[in-house]
Amino acid sequence: MTMNTDEIVANNFTDENIGYEIRYDHLYKIIIIGDSGVGKTSLLSKYIKGVFPSSPLPTIAIEFATKIIQIKEGGFIKAQIWDTAGQEKYKSITSHHYRKAVGGLIVYDITKRTSFDNVLQWLSDLKNNADKGCICALVGNKIDLVEKNHRFREVSEDEGKLLAKKYEMLFYETSALNNQSVNDAFEDLLQKIYIERRKITIIEKDKNNNVINLKTKGNIIKNNINICC
Ligand code: GTP
Numbered sequence: 001m002t003m004n005t006d007e008i009v010a011n012n013f014t015d016e017n018i019g020y021e022i023r024y025d026h027l028y029k030i031i032i033i034g035d036s037g038v039g040k041t042s043l044l045s046k047y048i049k050g051v052f053p054s055s056p057l058p059t060i061a062i063e064f065a066t067k068i069i070q071i072k073e074g075g076f077i078k079a080q081i082w083d084t085a086g087q088e089k090y091k092s093i094t095s096h097h098y099r100k101a102v103g104g105l106i107v108y109d110i111t112k113r114t115s116f117d118n119v120l121q122w123l124s125d126l127k128n129n130a131d132k133g134c135i136c137a138l139v140g141n142k143i144d145l146v147e148k149n150h151r152f153r154e155v156s157e158d159e160g161k162l163l164a165k166k167y168e169m170l171f172y173e174t175s176a177l178n179n180q181s182v183n184d185a186f187e188d189l190l191q192k193i194y195i196e197r198r199k200i201t202i203i204e205k206d207k208n209n210n211v212i213n214l215k216t217k218g219n220i221i222k223n224n225i226n227i228c229c
Helices: 040-049 088-096 113-117 119-129 143-148 157-166 182-198
Strands: 026-033 062-071 075-084 103-109 135-141 170-173 202-205 211-216 219-223
Touching (some): 026 119, 026 182, 040 103, 040 135, 040 182, 062 088, 062 182, 075 182, 088 119, 103 113, 103 119, 103 182, 113 119, 113 157, 119 135, 135 182, 157 170, 170 182
Parallel strands (some): 026 075, 026 103, 103 135, 135 170
Antiparallel strands (some): 062 075, 211 219
């Protein structure tokens, strides 16, 4: 499906798919990535529907859901959130859908070390395929398991924080099961995206309508941008 996710050039949309009109100011495409089983689908379901799925099946390729929320600064945002399959076999399909994502949630399971060890690979994939100004949040999920028994923890909070700081990501430890910090992870990310993108005042496009430069106050902040879908 072709999506218009270029919120920079469009404003004040009206959603015609839900029976009544809701106006929103910005449309942001967010992508959720991370190893299989870390809880991506569960986090999305908890955020969008308020429901923790009882026995989610592994995601096949990619699915998305939308939600309109009001952020503190920036008005109404329509978040189009894409849940990807963590399984390696779907990677070539899912990375294709990273295009034009302006935000990414990279999820690991704090009770599973390997999922944390793979975070940098996920980040690299995202940076290579998403919008060049893509803002990321690092999310360590399943904190409820650690609260039950601290021995389950395989990744310390400090390690998560340090990695997030190094790569300029927001950081949260969440539980999709207990609804811990789930809203904060999504909505702080949306707020940060708004703040960062507000700084962009000039967009230069090539003859094929691809964004090639983003400028703020006359300075190029991202150049030779290659957005190819
Ligand atoms: P893929 O679709 O294969 O990429 O997996 P996923 O990352 O979407 O994980 P999913 O949401 O399917 O969850 C995998 C398993 O972890 C399921 O059994 C969930 O019930 C469980 N799970 C997800 N989030 C949490 C959480 O916060 N706490 C606990 N205890 N279990 C969770």
